[in-house]
Amino acid sequence: MPRPPLPLGSYGKITAWQDGDSWIARTHYRDFDGRTRQVKRRGKSKAAAIRSLRSAIVDRQAPVKESEVVPDSRFTKVAELWLAEVREAVDAGRRSPGTLDIYASIYRRHVEPALGEMRVREMTTPVVDRALGVIKKRSASRARTAKVVISGVMKLAARHGAIAYNPVREVARIDSEPRRPPRSLTAAERTAWLDAVGQSKKARDWDLPDLTRMMLATGVRIGEALAIGWSEIDLDEQTVDIRWRLVRRTGVGLLRLPSTKSGRKGERMVPLPSWAVTMLKRRRLAIGPGVEAVFPDSLGGWRDPANVRRVWRQVRDDAELDGLVSHTLRKTVASFLDDADVSARKISDQLGHAKISMTQDRYLGRRLTDRQTADVLEEMFAEDTKTVPKPYSDLDAEPDSSP
Secondary structure, three states, X not given: OOOOOOOOOOEOOOEEEEEOOEEEEEEEEEOOOOXXXXXXXXXXXXXXXHHHHHHHHHHHHHHHHHHOOOOOOXXXXXXXXXXXXXXXXXXXXXXXXXXXXXXXXXHHHHHHHHHOOOEHHHOOHXXXXXXXXXXXXXXXXXXXXXXXXXXXXXXXXXXXXXXXXXXXXXXXXXXXXXXXXXXXXXXXXXXXXXXXXXXOHHHHHXXXXXXXHHHHHHOOOHHHHHOOEHHHEEOOOOEEEEOOEEEEEOOOEEEEEOOEOOEHHHOEEEEOOHHXXXXXXXXXXXXXXXXOEOOEOXXXXXXXXXXXXXXXXXXXXXXXXXXXXXXXXXXXXXXXXXXXXXXXXXXXXXXXXXXXXXXXXXXXXXXXXXXXXXXXXXXXXXXXXXXXXXXXXXXXXXXXXXX
16 A cells, blocks of 8 residues: 555654765655655754754744644634634725624624633534623623624634534524614604704704705715715716715724625615705805815815714704614605605615615616605605705805814
8 A cells, every 4th residue: 555645734754864064854745735845954963954954844834834723723813814814805895894893893802701712623502602692691782793703713614624514503593672673753853853953053064964864865874975976976867876985994094985885786876856956056066176075074075974973973962862873864764765655676776775686686787776766755855844955054164173
């Protein structure tokens, strides 16, 4: 029988001999491409030649050893490799920076303290189930995210052959009562909010009155609304192309990414009701040329959604409108369209939801949503003249110095 090959990344017997005034040490090393190669090193003495050879072998193994995952690898090592993969996906534009921040935070605060010192071979379903149970006592939503993190780490271990299957697959479902049911604004609440942002100088400095109307006209997320540039708006056709979002990446800054939260499936051309077009025409004249952002900051750049949300909360709390967040406007648009008997398919197109059937995804090239959505939204303010968009002079006033 032929001699079995050396294991990958290992070497055979070291031999050494004198060659003139120096010594040569030699061995056979099996590289990670499966090929066995001869490796030699010289030294002034036999011991020096052998030390040099062993050092060369360590260097040869190091790049692979750092990323190698075996059953005895600690969970924390595998987790760092997995987070590095997520980071690479963010750099390539395949994942959101916010997703990386959330995963890293949940790992550092909850998963690492519970499982960091465990060996991969010790990561069984009962072990993971107990750890998630402890996290769930603090927060069910954090436990669900922790489950995603642990599953991702163990999938990487399975890819390396360190485990036979992912133990997270059989973990119990993490259920919880919703913190609060989804809500949309009534006509009275819409009026109260528009009055609040219209009367607040800080809200006007931060464009909350017009931003609110833009979000009610389109149903977009706040990061999408703030990422709209004038080049995406066609005032003649009364449409806006939703295909950008603003996100802040830790250590990098504010980014305008070339896709929406749902990826390319979330990009869509949204028709606008006339009251939104009127508002945009006024803004175009007031802002003037040279500024791309429709809702610019004081320097003419893009507004940070996190800062806008902070001001939003301040105005909301002052107006005592509990629970009104920016995403409430998105739910309001969906409910308004649903009450007007707009089909679920058209509402999904309007909002840019990604969960649609394979046929609709692959064979219906829908980017312009149906005009019916704009026609229905035309009536949003029809019964309440107090909420009809009115010009105000504050747009021309000196802007707040906040970013």
